[in-house]
Amino acid sequence: MTATVAEAPVRTDAVPLGRVFRFEMVKLLAQWRIRLVLVACLLAPAIYSGVVSRQTSLPADAVYGRLMNQSGWAGSLTILVSLGTLLLPLLTSVVAGDVFAIEDRLGTWRHVLVAVRSPRRVFAAKALAALTVTLTLLTCLMVSSTVGGLVSVGSHPLPGLDGHLLGPDELARTVLWAWLTLVPPTLAFSAVGLLGSVALGRSPLGLLVPVAVALVLMGVQVMPVPVALRVSLPMNAFISYRGLVTDPAELDSLWIGLLVCGSWTVLATLLAYRLFVRRDFTDLANDGSARRFVTGGLAPVAGLVVVTTLAVAAATGATGSGIDRPKLEAAVARSFGNLYVIQTDRLHRPAVTVADLDATARCDKGGDLVEDEGAGSGWRCTVRWTLPGSSAVGTAIYQLDVLPEGRFVADGDGPKEVNGFFQVRGPAGDAPNPLWQFDGVVDLLDPPTKGQQ
Template sequence: MTASRTGADAAGRTGSTPAPIPAPGAPGAGRVPVARVYRFELVKLVSQWRIRLLVLACWLAPGLFVAAVEQQGTLPTDTLFGRWMHATGWAGPLVVLGFAGSWALPLLTSVVAGDVFAAEDRLGTWRHLLVAVRSPRRIFAAKALAGLSVLVLLVAGLAVSGAVGGLLAVGSHPLVGLDGDLLSPGDAALRVLLAWLCALAPTLALAGIGLLGSVALGRSPMGLLLPALVALVVQLAQMMPLPVGVRLALPGYAFVSWNGLFTGPAQLGPLLVGVAVSLVWAVAATLLARALFLRRDFTSPAQDGPGRRAALLGALPLAGLLLVSAGVLTPLAGSGSGVERDKVERALAVAFAHLYRLQTTELNRPEVTEEQLRVAASCDKGSTLVVPEGPGNDWRCTVTWHLPGTEATGTAIYQLDVAPDGRFVADGDGPKEVNGYFLVRTSTGDAPNPLWQFDGNIELLPAPSKG
């Protein structure tokens, strides 16, 4: 025993090569349980100052932002549900969700998942970790679970903070949906919760891509930026008039398809497809990252990552997944953009009918139902020479309705800006007493005119055939 200890001390003094890492599964190579490694990795993540700063920002900043905006005279009307932030506190977390899906969540996944493996390469601590845990599979599982836990904590902070800020500043009041219908506070709260839960799916997809980049690119900064770059490319692609099948095949479509929860009936088709595609991407990217990680040679101190070949091997399967998904979804969803005249007219007429009733209530006029109004819309795309389909800001629509006991037909003009993802903004163009002015005079003073400018959503998928 004394001789062996003396030999070990001498080896340490002479700088000889340390003992080789025991192979996984070798006799005597006791493995640390995953739960213990997970706790260790979670403590490592949370102890980083940037992670603590992100947790603090996610749990405080959205609430402060929403409360501050709701006390201002101007609102972010270019953001979905932004125009209703003065009316109800449930609009706040939806505004935060719109911003988070575009910018915050991709950046958060880059900082957390994109660095969880690369940090060991920068610090040169892989050999120490392998000696302590003695199982690359357990190390990967623990690191992936720790990153997932931190991301869920950050997403929960964004949602809770936005909701609390809105409710404290304005209160729990009904929310106007994207079809113009008024949602009760309880119904609005449930749909806000579902919207944030659906946003977890594309966040997991970006997290899987971040794990893959962190494993494949090692200490290269591109691994850290990969989720944000992929999200930016997907966001730019969503702005283009792509076929519906290609749009649904992109991993981040669930960041925008949650809009369908706020229509009646709910447009669940694009939302469910978007969530399913995002989860497939999350699983595929994570399995690729795991395969590359298990193939890595940790015995060479000079190796700081799998290298470019591994990065290529990780990217090709995801490109193939995109092609296969688009090939499967395109025949089901159609090869067009999904924005067609009959869909635009139907969505506009439904929203106008609901909002007309809301305006009637504000002005204390006799109550009227949608059936009595018999609202219809007729739209074209700037000219009779242009095919009325596809996104654009040149849609022009005429809305007509009938009031009980009168023979005259009411008419209103709207300019529509239809986005490629189906969301549209209807801008009233007269008459003034209906939709030509942004305020209406009520018994309690001036109030926002719900018919002046409003948001809507078009179902991009074809309607299911009857019979």
Template sequence: MTRATTGDLTAGPTTTIGRRPRTGTRRPGTATVLRWEIAKLAAQARARYLLLGCLLAPPVVVAVFAGQQPPSDTIYGRYIHASGFADALLILAFAHQWLFPLLAALVAGDIFANEDGHGTWKTILTRSMSRGQVFAAKTLTAVAFNLVVLVVLAASTIAGSLLIVGTQPLPGLSGQLIPAGTALPLVATAWATAIPPLLGFTALALLLSVLSRNPTVGVATPVVFGFAMQLLSTLGGLDLARRLLLTTGFEAWHGLFTEHRFTGPIAQAAAVAAIWTAVCLVIGYLSLRRRDITGG
């Protein structure tokens, strides 16, 4: 009887000790990982300075244009003293040639490679976070930031142009005169057409950030690609290839300012950018998923 009792008492505590204790913790969701990524980005001085530059630089550029001879060899350059809407479109034309690929890559090209530089992949992926969650959070953070950058740049450019030069009617590309009430939404739409190719360059920068594991490559290479696409688009006899370039989408707004407006290039550019974006993100995700992070 004593042995039986002793055995029962021993078995009870052993069973209790053998069970996995309940800690009350749960696996963090993608929204939690996204908040962490946004907080990390907000803490970066580079991100804050970039937004500040997009806010303050356009009015300064417009003010400089106001005291210069019009650059008549550039689209809408000859009209920058005649209407503030022309200034906003001239800056848009300049930005698509030199600025948008860089803006898209400054954060996206570093957001994955930064973890390689600091050797923090093991720390991140052993905190109950899946690679899919990390990839989604970093991608959404880069996309959201670049959209905010574009909105701030567009709003500052349009507002500064109208305040400094004025809201005079805008000469159209067919010679017609576009009243201010019509020109304002058209100019805003023209800036909005930059969203699809900008997202395409963002996805390209994300891909290069994953593959290269080097922030310099992730940031600089999309800019080089942008320059190469601009050069390729100027060559004759490559009409089909030109349509497949991301940079072609930055020029799709021209049809909004002809007498008989056409939006076919805008839809085509959006489709091309969607393909670029999807392909880059899929390759980037598969590469991250298969990566060996045992080294850090």
């Protein structure tokens, strides 16, 4: 009589997604560069905010940069602005751009697929892990920059981009919402990173796809392109927070950015998924395909840009650059009136309201031979206002640098007692002059006749 030993049944069911996700998180956090980036995101913004806010030379070229020594919230907003250039696309490159390619470089795809037994769950776990780490880095940046500024300078009021004063409580809510507006474009570039990592395999070009796309889109943003195209790109979503720091809030650009970034995220993720599940993993020499990336990745994304641009143009009726004289005059007058009220309070003069001042602006770009439209540094505005109980009309002159994205920097050109010096002297001593230089925004999606004097 012979004994027979029954063989253990071979499991063919896939590993649960939760276990695969935890495994991918462990692999990501075990990488030294991810740990280094995490430490940098925790420390660098706090150090920058704390040190720069105590300097006499401030980053005046950044929105809220010149106000970093007046309120701790300005440091957080300044860092938020700088993230929308290359830093966040770079972070998505380090995480999402390498999450698939690393398996190609190490030659571990066969082991991963044999262990998990489901390419779909592998893709889902890697995408979720990359997203989790990226959002964790973004959270670290937000917390670090805010804490650094508040510890160094404190929680003080800050003017919005239309000049109205934001109190500490309102600033806390506004800054939180402003950082949340970075989530949609971050997701969009993370999805682009997944697409590059899947399509280009072990090629180092896959790691650089989000940065390359960001550079191309930044080049488009600085050109005088139609406003419908400008707001249809995910780069514009990085500055959509500006609508939150005006009163009333200007949210059209924010909602459009949310829809645009959502479309990019869904499309790029689906394209990456399609390429991944159709891949032949038995080919150990697979190094990705640039042609496949162009036809199966970039071409559909370019088509999406065309579709969203046409949709925005049809829905908003926006044409041209979105910057014209009536809208600029309205924005300058509104900011001046609000900031004049702040200046009056700092000088301990009799209180006035924006309605009392009835400020108006007259702007011109480069004289009679130049059309008063579009971005440029040749704008010159004259602001006029009246005070209660006085028949005299006050006059102040500003030189404006208007950027294609709608932001303008107004530089005071006199008179000295109003806007010609960076400080004002009141009964309590010298204080920053809010009318000397200030940032403002023009709502590019407003109809051309809105705000006409």
